[in-house]
Amino acid sequence: MRYERADLMTGMVQEGLQALVDGRHGDPFSILGRHQYGDLTVVRVLLPGALSVAVIESETGKVMAELEPIHEAGIFAGLVGSPVPYKLRIEWPDAIQETEDPYSYPPLLGELDLHLISQGTHYELGRTLGAIPMEIDGVDGVRFSVWAPNAQRVSVVGDFNAWDGRRNPMRLRAQAGIWELFIPRLTHGERYKFELLDAHGNLLPQRADPVARSSEASPSTASIIASSKPFRWNDADWLASQAKDRTREGAMSVYEVHLGSWVRIAEEGNRSLDWVELSQRLVPYVKKLGFTHIEMLPIMEHPFGGSWGYQPLGLFAPTGRHGTPEDFAYFIDRCHEEGIGVILDWVPAHFPTDVWGLARFDGTALYEHADPREGFHKDWNTLIYNLGRNEVKGFLIASALEWLEHFHVDALRVDAVASMLYRDYSRNEGEWIPNQYGGRENLESVEFFKHLNSIIHDRCPHAFTVAEESTAWPGVTNSVENGGLGFDFKWNMGWMHDTLHYVSDDPVYRKYEHGSMTFGMIYAYSERFMLPISHDEVVHGKGSLLGKMPGDAWQKLANLRAYYGFMWGHPGKKLLFMGCEIGQETEWNHDGSVVWDLLDRPEHAGIQFLIRDLNQIYAKEPALQFSDLHAEGFQWAVADDAENSVYGMLRTSEDRSSHMLVMSNMTPVPRYGYRVGVPDEGRWEVVLNTDASIYGGTNFGQMDAWAHRSPEHGKPFSVALDLPALSTVFLRWRG
CATH class of the missing domain: 2.60.40.1180 (Golgi alpha-mannosidase II)
Known part of the structure; x- marks a missing residue:
């Protein structure tokens, strides 16, 4: 077949060129890059703003061809003599750049990767999707990939291409709905997002990477290319010891912390501590008081600080509010070196509606349910994950494993489990859809929890899971093999409500509520329980724990001490929110700090001494x-x-x-x-x-x-x- 030079230069389809420069072309590799036509080789590039482009041999630097402009918007093309590895020498108005052509690379993700992603069983998404620094054919760069099966076009945008969605459109791997592109010469630290056209050709707001491993701190919203260099851990002995202690029979006393408001530096604009500072101050403090674990409110990247992390959008990225992922790993390592376990609150129930996040990610209800009766939480104005989709289940399980395997976290406390188990949770009649049997149980969530806990226990022998579950759902902490959900512990919300109700009463009336303190033992061994005095009890007008106590100032403190003694004497693992250990007088304010000045008063220092001694006795007895x-x-x-x-x-x-x-x-x-x-x-x-x-x-x-x-x-x-x-x-x- 005889090819005309003009046809080869333009890719033989003028409409395709226009679609490319308009940012509407869904298959850029069909036009861009190197293409072979018989014994002729043509290279086409899209470089808006370039003055000239030459193709040079990678090995020798010899010029193979000077490309000609074939479209005023910045498409260049030319015939090259032979199909050898090549670079582009690009003359910009203020610089000359030499780089490999992103469109010279073949498909990157393997067929097995695509198959596992579609099945929801690819548990290394944090090292597969997103932005992965790597070397291909001796060239360093970053492979970008994102799940967006219903998009017409997806591009990578960032500082490196002036946030121009025309410059780096991606290749679609249709069998899995994954878009991918390798951009040479990029490295970690660069900001990026994805730009998408929906199935109807509408331009969507630029999206942050759902699998970003690093992100800008709020209020900025870009993802950041994270380093792939492994962290040097020093906690092998700790992980081995935890793997041997699968029953968790010993003492477990948890200090719950909102990192942003534990300590603030007033002299520096009331800033929070970073990960290194937290390792220097929080870790010794927790060890001194004898707590066995630190539990952190969600540190996954989240747009609104007032959500305390419970409306996260970056399920693979530690928040940039406290530093880099490497700094976070250092903090975990320091905890383990001091014999302290780390529990993270983790939120697979819902996500916020921010337009740059997961909501209608590719123009369709991709991560969420389309029907608001299944997909919208009116209480929290959030969207509910569609656990009926394999890819969504796989996304969430891979997130869990990211924290447990790659960051060596010891446990996940799963938030809002009750909201996931019941289809009618906080919904009136007619506002929810029954399951296939006509019931209110969310069968997809049940299966998800069983799968999640089975995978965690199989792959992470050092780790355990905790359910925040406030109903009487049976078998939350039973093994999956015995028909349970497979969690290791459950927060005992009933015990917390009953006992706080009792100690809030004036002692003269307590004889009428006597059973409130004993009722918990009726069901104490129906699950493996943790007794939680958490952040939820000291916010939203509830006052501080000390403030709930009746009587004069002395009686309030005595009541609180007696209650702590009862709690530590009662069966169940212990959890106490920060500030409660010093008898803070005001309720928690996430924009403030624990009122550490109270320790100048002996009666408040005494509360702290009591918590220390209770933990010591618990650990020894x-x-x-x-x-x-x-x-x-x-x-x-x-x-x-x-x-x-x-x-x-x-x-x-x-x-x-x-x-x-x-x-x-x-x-x-x-x-x-x-x-x-x-x-x-x-x-x-x-x-x-x-x-x-x-x-x-x-x-x-x-x-x-x-x-x-x-x-x-x-x-x-x-x-x-x-x-x-x-x-x-x-x-x-x-x-």
Whole structure:
């Protein structure tokens, strides 16, 4: 076949050239790059603003052809002598650039990658999609790829191409709906987004990368090419120790933190600490107080600081508010070196509607449900992930694994699980769609949670998951094999609500609410529970934890100390939000800081000392650990004394060699000679009294007691105790 030179230069379709310069062409590789026609080779490039373009041999630098302008908008073309590797020498008005041609590269993602993405089983999306620095044929650059199956055209835009969507249109891999392009000579640190035309040719707002591993801090919205250089970890021993401790039987005491408002530097514009500063200040603080874990409110990139991270759009990127991903990895490493685990709050339930985010990403409801009865949260003005799509499930699971595998995070606390399990969550009749059986259960979410937890437990033996689930959904922490959702722990929201309701009452009325403190033990072993006093209890007009307590200033503090003693004495892992450990008087303000000046007052420093000592006792005493998860380690010593508002908990180690008696007097009246039945005779040693003077109390109360054969509460032995007002006392059996 004979080819005319003019046809070869223009790609034989003038309409295609115009579509290309208009930014409407969905297959740029059919025109741009090198093309072979018989024994003739032609190169075409689109470089708006270029003065001239030459094709040179990559190896020798020899000029192979001077390209001719064939369209005024910046398309150049020319015949080259042979199909050898080549570069482009581009003359710009202010510089000369030599670079490889992005349109000279073949398809990049493998068929297996595309197949797994379509199936939702590609768990390395953070190293496959997005912006991946790599070397191809000895040339350094960045491979961009994004899922947008219904787009007519997708381009990479950034500082490197003047944010011009015409310059770097991408290739569609139609079998998976993935668009890809390798841009030579780019490196990490560059800003970028994707520009899309929807199926009808409408230009959409430029989108941030859904799989970006680094992003600009709010209010800026661009994605940033992250380095692919691996972080040098020093926590192999820690990860190995956690992998061996799959049952999580030991003490677990969690310090929940909103990093932006833990400490602010007033002298520097009230800024928050960065990751390095947090490793220097937060990590030693948490270790000093004896907490075993730090739980961070979501640090995934999020546009609105007032959402505290619970409306994230960057599920693969630690927020730029505190530094780089490398700095975040350093913070995790420091935690592990100090023996502290890290829990991240993670939000697979919903995402915000920002136009540069995931909403109608390619012009269609791609990540979300199209029907608002399934896809819109009116409470939060957010969109709900469509877990019926394989690609969306795979996206979320890959996000979870990004934090656990690549950042060595120890656990994910999954937010808003209840909202995902029920199709009628916070919806009136007619505002929701039943499942295929006519029920309210969200079967897609159930399957998602089972799959998520199975994958995590299989791939990440060091890690565990926690559900924030506020209903009576059965088997949240049962294994998937036994029909459960597969979480390791569940927040005990019922215990939190009941006990806070009780301690908020004036003590004179507490006898009428006595069961609020004991009810939690009826179901305490139906799940593996964590007792949460979280950020949700100290915001939105609820006041501080101290502010909930009744009485005068002294009684408020005593009530709080007694409540903490009861909490640490009660079965279940512990979680406490920042500021509560010093008895902060005002509710949490995410734009402010913990009121650290309170520690200048002895009564508030005493609260901090109490939390430290409670954590130390919890860590040392097998009796306080075993019955967290095993019913045979717990008995009520006193459960029904409503008139005196006294509670007694008897906790026992697995081998029955260790006993701890925890007595709480929730009235401002001391109880003298209060007799309690115990299982063994001998000395019962006081190991902690929340009324001790070091904690801000009166130092009244029980010295060590001796149990004698005097039946009480169904036990053969008993002790007579002097219980301080508004206090909790821990007594260890010494034999």
